Amino acid sequence: MKLLTLNFLTCAIKTCKTQPASFPLHPRDAELEIVETDMNLPFLKNILPRLMWDELRTITSELGLPDLPPTPPTRSNLVEGGEKDAVAEEEEQEEVVEEPTQTAKDLHRILLETCIKEGKLVCGACGHEYKVMEGVANFLLPGHLV
Amino acid sequence: MSRPEDILPPDLFYNDTESRKYTTSSRIQKIQSTMTHRALSLLSLSTPSLILDIGCGSGLSGEILSRPESEGTPGGPHIWFGSDISSSMLGIALEKEVDGDLFLADAGQGVPFRPGTFDAAISISAIQWLCNAESSEESPAGRLSRFFGGLYSSLRRGGRAVCQFYPKNEDQKKMVSQAAIKAGFGAGLLEDDPGTKNAKTYLVLTVGGGELDG
Ligand SMILES: [Zn+2]
Numbered sequence: 462m463k464l465l466t467l468n469f470l471t472c473a474i475k476t477c478k479t480q481p482a483s484f485p486l487h488p489r490d491a492e493l494e495i496v497e498t499d500m501n502l503p504f505l506k507n508i509l510p511r512l513m514w515d516e517l518r519t520i521t522s523e524l525g526l527p528d529l530p531p532t533p534p535t536r537s538n539l540v541e542g543g544e545k546d547a548v549a550e551e552e553e554q555e556e557v558v559e560e561p562t563q564t565a566k567d568l569h570r571i572l573l574e575t576c577i578k579e580g581k582l583v584c585g586a587c588g589h590e591y592k593v594m595e596g597v598a599n600f601l602l603p604g605h606l607v
Numbered sequence: 608m609s610r611p612e613d614i615l616p617p618d619l620f621y622n623d624t625e626s627r628k629y630t631t632s633s634r635i636q637k638i639q640s641t642m643t644h645r646a647l648s649l650l651s652l653s654t655p656s657l658i659l660d661i662g663c664g665s666g667l668s669g670e671i672l673s674r675p676e677s678e679g680t681p682g683g684p685h686i687w688f689g690s691d692i693s694s695s696m697l698g699i700a701l702e703k704e705v706d707g708d709l710f711l712a713d714a715g716q717g718v719p720f721r722p723g724t725f726d727a728a729i730s731i732s733a734i735q736w737l738c739n740a741e742s743s744e745e746s747p748a749g750r751l752s753r754f755f756g757g758l759y760s761s762l763r764r765g766g767r768a769v770c771q772f773y774p775k776n777e778d779q780k781k782m783v784s785q786a787a788i789k790a791g792f793g794a795g796l797l798e799d800d801p802g803t804k805n806a807k808t809y810l811v812l813t814v815g816g817g818e819l820d821g
Contacts, residue, residue: 466688466708469657473712473719475753484721498706504655504686511657511723511763573686578765597697600690600712600719604745607716 462596465508465572470598473591473593474583474606477571485516488524489590490581500569504560506536508572521571529571539565610775617662617736618713621693625666636667638743639731641681642807643668644679645799646769647731649811652682656726656801659761661714661754661770662733663689664696666705672729673706692736715750718757725761728768734810735772738779739789759814767791768812780808804805 472483493585514533521529537543541560561569582591589606592599612620645670663669672687674680687707691697697709712719714730715737737754738747758768774780780796787794793813800806 462708465686469688469720469724471719471721473717475717499684501655501684501686504657504684507654507684507726508657513721597701597709597711600710600716601692602713602716605726607745 462577464575477587480586486582487579492578494578574582618692623695626695635809639667643671649769650727656685658685658687659725659728660689661730666700669705714754717753718761720761722760723763730770751786754789759790762814764815766814770810805813
């Protein structure tokens, strides 16, 4: 399971959904793996404003990964030459394929290539543990918790 | 032919043998692929998006979502998460090393993602299973309501979902679309090849109002 996914998953238990602590779920006993995948710059630009950056930092720190910067990058930080003025950018957009910056490559590595292979995800509100096996999280709930 | 959802719940029906049969049948693969492309055309995505695939099975639709625009996937390659209640089906998806993240989950229990997560959602030949109550503590109405309620909140404003499903009859078709509308969706039913044995029903859902012109 990609760390991207963990930035969107919440506890599935109905009574928990309204509790702020039901997001993010906290990895425990996690075994990580890197699964390389093609850079998808338009996707990164699309998803960036939807990321919860502080929660992403919490998770990377809980996993013992290098610290992320305190503030999220902007879209223009992701594209090589992205700081150029808007007019120039518009003229170029016709033909030029956008190149990812190092910031974009780092974000791609963290969100899309860093995966939880085995372990558990624990809800900060109710303590329920969701098992992750072979990268697949088990979100089936016993009937009384639905 | 009896309908599988009338015999057993999907986690029991799609055991290892059935899952493999379903996944390797070239006829089913072709139908699934056609329906996925149809659903994608109804989603009108123009850029790589985050998509939820409900009832992703062995990832037949997901493989299409992961393809670039040049290979016929509008707006692709998309990033997708897939959920299914059958661990045998997910096992085959794992063997195929599909790109999407997989979840073992029952759509009738809800959708565990924070509000505004997805650009779009897709579901191929799955949601008729929600109309089965598998135990006395559950009702089809309750399962449909949890599913559509969770789906509605997990989509971003302006997002869309397309669910192809096999309604048993007109009543079931109505029950499903009413449940979606009750959850807040703008809903339209679209039928391809109506009246034939190849009839396909698509429930097209929009978030944030707006009528469908399909
Ligand atoms: Zn919880």
